[in-house]
Amino acid sequence: MRKVFTLTLLLILILTISAQANEINIGSCIYRFNDAFMLRFRNAMTEQSDKLGAKITMADGQDDQTTQDAQIDEFISNGVNVLIVNPVDRMASQAIIDKAKAANIPVVFINREPTPEMLASYEKAYYVGAKAEESGTQSGELIATYFKTHPEADKNHDGKLQFILLKGQNGHQDMILRSKYSVEAIKNAGIEPVEIASAIANWDKLQAMNIMNAFAMSIGPENIEAVIANNDEMALGAVEALKANDYNKGDKDLYIPVVGVDANASALEAMDKGEMLGTVLNDSDNQGAAAVKLAVALANGSDINSTGYEITDGKYIWIPYQKVTRGENK
Numbered sequence: 001m002r003k004v005f006t007l008t009l010l011l012i013l014i015l016t017i018s019a020q021a022n023e024i025n026i027g028s029c030i031y032r033f034n035d036a037f038m039l040r041f042r043n044a045m046t047e048q049s050d051k052l053g054a055k056i057t058m059a060d061g062q063d064d065q066t067t068q069d070a071q072i073d074e075f076i077s078n079g080v081n082v083l084i085v086n087p088v089d090r091m092a093s094q095a096i097i098d099k100a101k102a103a104n105i106p107v108v109f110i111n112r113e114p115t116p117e118m119l120a121s122y123e124k125a126y127y128v129g130a131k132a133e134e135s136g137t138q139s140g141e142l143i144a145t146y147f148k149t150h151p152e153a154d155k156n157h158d159g160k161l162q163f164i165l166l167k168g169q170n171g172h173q174d175m176i177l178r179s180k181y182s183v184e185a186i187k188n189a190g191i192e193p194v195e196i197a198s199a200i201a202n203w204d205k206l207q208a209m210n211i212m213n214a215f216a217m218s219i220g221p222e223n224i225e226a227v228i229a230n231n232d233e234m235a236l237g238a239v240e241a242l243k244a245n246d247y248n249k250g251d252k253d254l255y256i257p258v259v260g261v262d263a264n265a266s267a268l269e270a271m272d273k274g275e276m277l278g279t280v281l282n283d284s285d286n287q288g289a290a291a292v293k294l295a296v297a298l299a300n301g302s303d304i305n306s307t308g309y310e311i312t313d314g315k316y317i318w319i320p321y322q323k324v325t326r327g328e329n330k
Contacts, residue, residue, distance in 0.1 A: 029086065130283065135177075136184075144161075235258050
């Protein structure tokens, strides 16, 4: 009986060691943990890793590329099977790709897109994300629809839309494309957009609140007809500043439409309260799941088309954006 028990324990031990040996180890570098969108993204990656039986370890780059570079070096030296990287500086992606290529480790970039030339330099480099121009277009369409269906939105009755633009991080492709395409969408709707002020707020609610408060004081909220923010955190900062100036608190005569991107919980709550017009869903759940599925397929040497997501140009998985509105704003 003791022999059988010993053999059983030995078999369990062998199976455990075998399972551990076959486990996929994913090293994931995130530009900054203290980011509402990336928190949801991280949760989605963790959930998908658990489903697939992979181990994922995440590192906080603390918005510092040097810190993130050291984390990538450590992941590589520890022998991870695959990297998932949300670079602090997208232009540092080539150096990251070079390191991964030298170690023959696949790398999946998320949220911050390397240039096509960078991805092309390594056959095992990929990108999972959403097309920023799509979110910009949808943000602009939300504002244009509101302006057309609410004549009172044209405060000076000149037929033009006087707006403020709150931008994300300088040089970030999402900032550039969301800003450009939101304005183009307003033009395409037959409305002349007039940018009366803009500023970089680095995706941050507090920075946006301070900037918007300064604009309200210098321009006067009565002269602002819309606020377009590159993400929800900045949109929420703008809402707080407007509320501090007695706007967007329930009085329809003291209302300025504000739009963002991400559809985070706080933005949806602000929309339900009538403080914010709308947002665009940046589907972090789907992107996080896709990134992990692709990473595991690459680590296993499996067909990347087995992820269930369409691979565009052999390098990209694109997750579509969706407009989100509430009540009479639809």
